[in-house]
Amino acid sequence: MSRTPEYDDKTLRANIRLLKGMLDNVLKNQASHQVAEIVEQLQRQFTVLQRDNNPAKRQQILKTLHNLPAETLSEVIRAFSLYFSLLNIAEESTQLQHRRHQIEKNKHYWRGSFHDTLLAFKNAGISAEQLQPLLDDLHYLPVMTAHPTEAKRRTVRGALRSVFVSHEKLQNSGIKGYFRDVALERLQSQIQLLWKTDEVRAHSMGVIDEIDSGLFYFPLSLFEATAQVYRNFQRALVDVYGSDAASKVNIPSFLNFGSWIGGDRDGNPNVKPHTTALALRLQARTITREYLRRIDILLEQLAYSHGMCQPTEAFLQSLQNDRDLLGDTAITLERNYLQEPYRHKLALMKFRMHRRMELLEQRIAGDSSQSDDQAYNNIQTFHADLCLIRESLSSHGDQAIADRDLQDLIRLVDIFGFYLMQLDVRQESTRHSQAVAEILSAGLGIDYLSMDEDQRMQVLSEAIAIPGGLGYDASELSAATVETLDVFQVMAQMRREIGNDCFSRYVISMTHSASHIMEVLLLAAQNGLAGRISGQWYCHIGVSPLFETIDDLNHIDGVLRSLLSQPAYRALLEASGLRQxxxxxxxxxxxxxxILASAWGLYRAQQQVTAISDDVGIPCRLFHGRGGTIGRGGGPTHEAILAQPPATVRGQIKFTEQGEVLFYRYNNMETAIYELTMGITGLMKASVSLIQPVEPDRPDNLQLMGELAQLGERSYRQLTEHTPGFLDYFYEATPVQEIGQLNIGSRPSHRKKADRSKYSVRAIAWVFAWAQSRQTFPAWYGIGSSLESYCAGNPERLQALRELYKNWPFFRNLLSNAQMALSKSDMTIAEEYSSLCSDPEAGKRVHGLIAGEHRRCVDWVLEIAECDQLLAENPELAASLRRRNDYLGPLNYMQAGLLRALNEDEDANGQSRWMNPLLRTINAIAAGMRNTG
Incomplete structure (x- = not known):
């Protein structure tokens, strides 16, 4: 057995002491009487309880909490919550310092950096020239979603950013004496301000709030982080492969950002067609502001004078073209810059960009009637102007100047266009089927819903090809169908207004057949987005089927092969120029x-999609609908990409990022650089099959994993579908119903409010609620019983699993993530929640099943990993979880007690004085566990 290495980080402990000391000062001076003392008392009592788990110690905690007024309890909870936020800052800041020290000591940088990755490639015999085809196929596309998992208000996120920045300044050893005192005072005041800022939203978030929340990260960190990522890549390329590599290797703009915010209408009645248009216009305004800001920077910098340089003829002609376009306006704008050619040009460019901004503001306000020939109306013109300046600077020996801020702006234009993020539209398949049925009935008298799959595919293929779309009486259509058609009209309008690339894909949830994809194309054809003219197919929309359930994953092969064998669909796909x-x-x-059936089903699905792609000769890209927690596909991005099946990534990956994931990755620019870099280098490593052969999976490993997945699924379904009282346990022994009142999203937590089925509750609320009650079983339930059943006293099978853990990234990643989730579970605390069940016996029975599987999982994971405790191979994470646990435990006891009080103490209006402190516990526990859904 390997033992846990002693993890001792003096810097981290010093950072924690500093921030905690400042919080203690705030509590003593600003909080109600005894709040600071109660916080410390609860923390000490829970530490003792963990060492000696007996009823008397538990009663001490309950006694401390007993009879606390709701207001005092709220303050105690807020103190715990703020501690977790400051602990997160201390850890993030220390990790950043550690990476900086690695850079200072040598150029190898951190593990997973561009330098580290390229050096590994070079040592593996990959030349600079061989890198180019890999880079040419690279496409890294994180997609922001609006799923309700971010418990922090935007105001709080901004305040935490200020604390991080102030704390970072204190890490500079050069700040001493008076200047250090000033910095400490600033940090203290910011923590005091955080204490006075309510972390619970007073009102529910609307879709517009969600759009604004997603846009928040771009000016905060992502614009500069994106530019820095490319600079770092270029520098690492030269460092590793030599200065000649800069001329041999072109680094394309392989990074893009996507969004579902304002486009995802599946189950969210608040997302309307006009919401989608507004989302894109607000995105366009955000990037236009950034372009204006960076033009101002260039105006300050490029103060070249006539006679000191000779611009190219192409540049001078462009300048004259702008003067002709702007007419008398140009005379006023250029007055101060006639002797400075680049400033002259940039002043005119700034005016044109301002005119674009004015148009956007009018459209956001609801007036789409205006146009302006003097504005930048397409990104290509703006990009061309920037490139002319770069080429002109290079022509007179100033390429070093051109390669700085100007090159950063050109790179951002390549990446963000005028749309900022490529928007995905999502809707559930039955909405399209119903709309198609109504249109075909109204236009052609066809009974679409009575047809079988073959008949539907035939009708759809023929109907899409009808020039001008189907003729039908719109008055015969339902309101739902009219709204569905309006979405496609908005898509056509936004492509004209924002740019052809403003949409990425139309995603169909609950895709069960090939006709579901063709239905979307028929609806798109009604608004000129697809069709056939003069024998030529055209298509301005990409459609992505979404396979969600285990059954869906098992039917991917049939659906995809049927779809890609249709001549009409293949012609449309080819006309779009897009990958499937x-x-x-x-x-x-x-x-x-x-988790086992899901992870294995997804692994096999990727293999199937790749095999189909190879068989039919159509390139495919996989879009991973990941969440923040392990039970929703979460975990470190770098390792997750490397754990994909060999030769299936092929340069391109797209995945969702949501809620608290966005905050923890992008709220600070330095961390954003690190996270983007780790994702991109993971993609590069996983895509090496593009330039050299890779070892395929061993068939016996696949067979073994298939058997484990079957055993795990059987165990999981036995608990969740065949255990009497299980769903009542979920609704009564977790705060799932209260989560819906937290105002953290516009989407309902349930598909059907009164339905207590496993299907009705959304996966996010499902995972969020189990995590709150420290029963994170969706991330591990079934693993222990499957491993136990598979081995069943057979040492050879145990050894085979140990070898699998050592040598197979997929299996190692699966069990590593399970270790993290198991470490966040606490079955003693979960027992406290189980006592909330209206049927005490059912509560004990269900809790016993979950606790028993937890013990099995821990035992067997440790047996296979050959470790003596969870996370032995990741001491830094283990230490982080231990630090949190002494503060998480009391919060859980408070939350369980508040849930009990809430059940017993509702006044005539259905409200309780305990609701506010309960909502605060949800925020605090989410901050402590660092994930929600």
Whole structure:
């Protein structure tokens, strides 16, 4: 057995002491009487309880909490919550310092950096020239979603960013004496301000709030982080492969950002067609502001004078063209810059960009009637102007100047266009089927719903090709169908207004057949987005089927092969110039069949999609619908990409990022650089099959994993579908119903409010609620029983699993993630929640099943990893979880007590004085566990 290495980070402990000391000062001076003392008392009592788990110690905690007024309890909870936020800052800041020290000591940088990755490639015999085809196929596309998992208000996120920045300044050893005192005072005041800022939203978030929340990260960190990522890549390329590599290797703009915010209408009645238009216009305004800001920077910098340089003829002609376009306006704008050619040009460019901004503001306000020939109306013109400046600077020996801020702006234009993020539209398949049925009935008298799959595919293929779309009486259509058609009208309008690339894909959730994809194309054809003219197919929309449940994953082969064998669909796909994208749902498959069946089903699905792609000669890209938690496909991005099946990534990956994941990755620019880098280098390593052969999976490993998945699914379904009282336990022994009142999203937590079925509750609320009650079983339930059944006293099978853990990234990643989730579980605390059940015997029975599987999982994972405790191979994470646990435990006891009080103490209006402190516990526990859904 390997033992846990002693993890001792003096810097981290010093950072924690500093921030905690400041919080203690705030509590003593600003909080109600005894709050600071109660916080410390609860923390000490829980530490003792963990060492000596007996009823007397538990009663001490309950006694401390007993009879606390609701207001005092709220303050105690807020103190715990703020401690977790400051602990997160201390850890993030220390990790950043550690990476900086690695850079200072040598150029190898951190593990997973560009330098580290390229050096590994070089040592593996990959030349600079061989890198180019890999880079040419690279496409890294994180997609922001609006799923309700971010418990922090935007105001709080901004305040935490300020604390991080101030704390970072204190890490500079050069700040001493008076200047250090000033910095400490600033940090203290910011923590005091955080204490006075309510972390619970007073009002529910609307879709517009969600759009604004997603846009928040771009000016905060992502614009500069994106530019820095490319600079770092270029520098590492030269460092590793030599200065000649800069001329041999072109680093394309392989990074893009996507969004579902304002486009995802599946189950969210608040997302309307006009919401989608507004989302894109707000995105366009955000990137236009950034372009204006960076033009101002260039105006300050490029103060070249006539006679000191000779611009190219092409540049001078462009300048004259702008003067002709702007007419008398140009005379006013250029007055101060006539002797400075680049400033002259940039002043005119700034005016044109301002005119674009004015148009956007009018359209956001609801007036789409205006146009302006003097504005930048397409990104290509703006990009061309920037490139002319770069080429002109290079022509007179100033390429070093051109390669700085100007090159950063050109790179951002390549990446963000005028749309910022490529928007995905999502809707559930039955909405399209119903709309198609109504249109075909109204236009052609066809009974579409009575047809079998072959008949539907035939009708759809023929109907899409009808020039001008189908003729039908719109008055015969239902309101739902009219709204569905309006979405496609908006898509056509936004492509004209924002740019052809403003949409990425139209995603169909609950895809069960090939006709579901063709239905979307028929609806798109009604608004000129697809069709056939003069024998030529055209298509301005990409469609992605989403396979979510275990059953869906098992039917991918049949659906895809049927779709890609249709001549009309293949012609439309070829006309679009797009890859076939296939989306895989992690959260619903895990909620449906458990973590083993989900993980293995997704692994096999990727193999199937790649095999189909090879068979039919159509390139495919996988879109991973990951969440923040392990039970929803979460975990470190770098390792997750490397754990994909060999030769299936092929340069391109797209995945969702949501809620607290966005905050922890992008709220600070330095961390954003690190996270983007780790994702991109993971993609590069996983895509090496593009330039050299890779070892395929061993068939016996696949067979073994298939057997484990079957055993795990059986165990999980036995608990969640065949255990009497299980769903009552979920609704009564977790805060799932209260989560819906937290105002953290516009989407309902349930598909059907009164339905207590496993299907009705959304996967996010499912995972969030289990995590709150420290029963993170969606991330591990079934693993222990499957390993136990598989080995069954057979040492050879145990040894085979140990070898698998050492040598197979997929299996190692699966068990490593399970270790993290198991470490966040606490069955003693979960027992406290189980006592909330209206049927005490059912509560004990269900809790006993979950606790028993937890013990089995821990025992067998440790047996296979050959470790003596969880996370032995990741001492830094283990230490982090231990630090949190002494503060998480009391919060859980408070939450369980508040749930009990809430059940017993509702006044005539259905409200309780305990609701506010209860909502605060949800925020605090989410901050402590660092994930929600």
């Amino acid at each position: 994208e296939v989306m895989l749902g992690y959260s619903d498959s895990c909620k449906d069949g458990g």
